[in-house]
Amino acid sequence: MAAEEKARATYEWLINLSDDPDVTDALRFLRQREVVHFQRFGETLNLVHDYLDRKKYY
Numbered sequence: 001m002a003a004e005e006k007a008r009a010t011y012e013w014l015i016n017l018s019d020d021p022d023v024t025d026a027l028r029f030l031r032q033r034e035v036v037h038f039q040r041f042g043e044t045l046n047l048v049h050d051y052l053d054r055k056k057y058y
């Protein structure tokens with residue numbers, strides 16, 4: 001998840017450097033994908049925690 005946040009921050013930095021609208025659009029698209037990746041990893045992490053917290057019957 002830290003890698004996704006770092007990628008998002010990097011795209012944000014590049015967006016601020018760019019003065020080409022087409023490049024900025026592509027970077028915004030890529031940045032948004034990183035936001036979604038972060039969210040999906042967070043949801044998956046919650047599922048793993050729920051699974052690990054279940055009572056175990058042997």
Ligand SMILES: [Fe+2]
Pocket residue numbers: 004007033034037
């Ligand atoms: Fe990613």
